Amino acid sequence: MTPQEVHAAVSQELTSAHDRVHAWFFHPPLVRAWLPRDDRWSIDEILHHITLTNHYLLILIDKATQKSLNARARGEQLVWPIDYQLIPVALQDANVLQTFTWHRPDHMDPRLHPATGDVKNLMRTQLSHCNDLLGSLEGGWGNWCKTTMSVNAIGKIDVYQYIVFFCKHIHRHCAQMEANVVAMNING
Numbered sequence: 001m002t003p004q005e006v007h008a009a010v011s012q013e014l015t016s017a018h019d020r021v022h023a024w025f026f027h028p029p030l031v032r033a034w035l036p037r038d039d040r041w042s043i044d045e046i047l048h049h050i051t052l053t054n055h056y057l058l059i060l061i062d063k064a065t066q067k068s069l070n071a072r073a074r075g076e077q078l079v080w081p082i083d084y085q086l087i088p089v090a091l092q093d094a095n096v097l098q099t100f101t102w103h104r105p106d107h108m109d110p111r112l113h114p115a116t117g118d119v120k121n122l123m124r125t126q127l128s129h130c131n132d133l134l135g136s137l138e139g140g141w142g143n144w145c146k147t148t149m150s151v152n153a154i155g156k157i158d159v160y161q162y163i164v165f166f167c168k169h170i171h172r173h174c175a176q177m178e179a180n181v182v183a184m185n186i187n188g
Contacts, residue, residue, distance in 0.1 A: 001084050003140030009086055010134055010142075010160050017167035018127045020174045021050065025120040027181075034184045041110060043177045047119050048110040050173050054126040056108070057166045060147055064159045065133045068144035080140045087164055090154040094168035097175050134163055 001009070024032070024043060032043040041049065072078070093099040106112050134142070142159035149157050149165065157165070 001086060003080055003138070003143075006084065006086050006140070006142070006160055007134070007138055010163050011131070013164055013167040014127060014131050014134065017170040018124075021047070021123060021170050022120075024174070024177055025123075031181065031184065034180065036180055036183050040176075040180070043180055044115075044119070045110040046173050046177050046180075047123065048113075048115045049108060050170055051115075051119055051122045051126060052108045052110065052113060053169060054123070054130075054166065057162065057169070058126060058129060061130065061133055061159060061162050061166065064145040064147050064162065065137060065142070068141045068159060069136060071144050072141050076144075078140050078144060080143065084143065086160060088157070088161065090152065091157070091161060091165055091168065094152075094165055095171035095175070097172060097179070130163060130166060133159070 024047060027043065032047075035042050137159060142163075144158070146156040146158050147162065148155060149162070151165075154165075
């Protein structure tokens with residue numbers, strides 16, 4: 001993939017994640033508040049968890065983006081890999097429920113950290129911020145800095161790949177919310 005193809009693909013991932021998750025805010029409050037019997041989270045809790053996780057992912061994406069922009073400002077040369085993979089094998093199933101063996105830290109648990117503000121606007125702000133960061137990384141600079149992803153022992157990934165993980169995490173939880181709706185309709 002060329003840097004331009006990568007940038008377009010990541011932009012599409014962000015748009016898709018935004019559109020999919022944003023639709024959940026328009027479900028009726030009773031649907032969003034319904035709690036599955038197996039102690040899983042409600043849709044409102046899932047949405048809040050996404051914003052908690054986004055917060056920490058954006059810290060890492062911000063730092064890596066800044067390092068890349070600093071390198072570009074210093075006039076360093078970017079060497080684009082010929083065999084670049086936007087979605088390496090380790091990230092391919094990040095959006096699929098029950099595929100990652102990773103214990104979520106308590107600071108990402110919505111039951112331990114109740115929502116204190118408008119989750120919908122926070123989500124929109126986070127996605128917009130991530131899109132702005134991507135916009136600053138045109139020309140392949142998102143590949144400059146690699147940061148270790150501890151989730152599922154993924155290892156070192158670049159900023160573009162971190163943004164893809166950010167989006168896949170959202171899609172994963174959208175699937176979880178869809179499962180909640182199915183369970184609610186079956187179990188009442």
